[in-house]
Amino acid sequence: MGISTEPYSPDKTPKKHPLSLQLDVSKFEKATDEEKKQADVMSESTSFFRDGMRRLMKNPLAVFSIIVLIAIIATILIAPRVVPYSYSEIITVNGRRDKSATNLAPFTYSKMEQQYMAQGGKVFPHIMGTDELGRDYFIRVIYGTRISLTVGVFAALIVLIIGILYGSISGYFGGKVDLIMMRIVDVIYSLPDLLMIILLSVVLNEIIKPTGNGLLARLGTNMISLFIVFGLLYWVGMARLVRGQILTIKQNDYVLAARVSGAKSSHIIRKHILPNCISVIIISAALQIPSAIFTESFLSFIGLGVKAPMPSLGSLASAARSGITTYTYKLIFPSIMIALITLAFNLLGDGLRDAFDPKLRR
């Protein structure tokens, strides 16, 4: 059918094959010098982390939130050492209970305090006034912030740990394991979280009666059930995220290369998969903190929060509702705090995402 099959013969041209128009034999030598030169003009070595930090520091909103967060954390650490009041202490002047020191406006003093000061005594100013029981409001807001932040960070940690473990197992092993694990996630996803928290705290109140003076005992069963519910329910979002990341990263040939080298699953997860999705995980953990703080504030606001007299930002705001027209400042201070913290964490999370994972940008 006219197909010529002998247009060339390799024997005639032992050195330069006629087929090697593209692969010219004379070119077949190591171009190491050239390559080295090429390599020498490469940019300064930059690690992924340093690169991301540089981008983060160029983002004014992110830098602003970092400053705000550092300021808040410094304040809640230092203030209790400077301010001579405690969050549960009713103001006394010279050892006597000061009944007139209730509902003071910011930077004002009660009659007893004024008398005492007139006699030459020293009284630490009530920066945010006092509450209806005569407790210094500033220190209560500080402790409330402490509690709220702790709750946020711990809840995010719980979510992070469970989510990473569950998501990475599901994503890495895939197949049937993945299918079953993800159906469980779907079921959990559909449970109403607030209802679960309310039910659990009722049940827990019956079962465990935290005693003693530990932090958990002071926080109360509501907080414990909040943590438990976070541990039981809220990790599913994180697990889904981790799984999705791992499914994408698993496609890369470097994972296959590690398997060709004989690496075990644990090695591959540790060395290849986690380092490549850790930034996404940390970013969404940063975004988890304000959401936990918000949930806690909301629960405290509806009366399911920390146990009195321990304050949280939510319970402070809740207590301030009664005198909202006369003592508006009592609602404003904790609300501003909640807003500042959630905003700062959200902006920081966004900044981190932009700096470390430009692909995720929308």
Added chain:
Amino acid sequence: MEEKFTPDSQYLVQAHDMKMYFPIKTGWFHSKPLKAVDGVSFDIRPGETLGLVGESGCGKTTVGRTLLRLYNPTGGEVYFDGKKVDAKSIGGLRKDMQMVFQDPYSSLNPRMTVEDIIGEPLDVHKLYTSRQDRRDKILHLMELVGLNAEHATRYAHEFSGGQRQRIGIARALATNPRFIVCDEAVSALDVSIQAQVINMFEDLQKQLGVAYLFIAHDLLVVHHISKRIAVMYLGRMVETADSNELNSNPIHPYTQSLLSAVPYPDPKQAKERKRIILEGDVPSPLNMPSGCPFRTRCRYATDECKAKMPPLTDRGGGHMVACWNK
């Protein structure tokens, strides 16, 4: 009963009737096998190169990965150095069988330095006595593939495609393997860089005596480096012969069309040799034609081709062809 396959000690790698079917979901509970590789056999001698060519999607990558048991094969046997490769024995053989990948970007972890990428197989098999020994071995490997040792602490994204491929080759060489699957190892590179890298593969083979399964979709690339060439079509081998014999005397209609697509340096030669343009698309491996897989695009196809699958038969001197009419 099928006769039992006995490995031949003169070969380093032997694949016998290798099959790899992927289950493809067709519904909630149903799946259909996608026959990516369907009964492929070949042998590779120590220090020798077998070229594997075929259009994209014909199952070349699957052959390479099944050979290294990255997939659990549906059927057939693989022997390495006389030992059967199975789920149990593969752990001990990983050191000897390595792979170089097509994509120089996705094959290197962007969060790792060159040193750690090349050092990974050393770490996995604990092939060093001290930190210094590890570093010396890595620097030696970098030198072997023509990389500047000063760049050991850099990240892969700072290198060009050709350099990245050298990093991947150094990693494959780290455990001192006797066999490397090069899966389109140069396809993603510029033509001039391809030449350098292929040349390096040849040098390394001379120095280290390593055998290659050299996969490419381009006959030119394979011809230069391979002693023997195997041509694949839709998961099957259609022709195998010595490299020169295949180029000068292609028998299978598919091989002929592949060769006719090769660009010629001499316009007169190019004119003499008519291009055979293949009509139609490659059939889906999910919907394999009956009989000869090539019959939907073959101009010599007859009724016999429709009825029966042609077996590979020797046409003299080990030139094997699977075709009824040629």
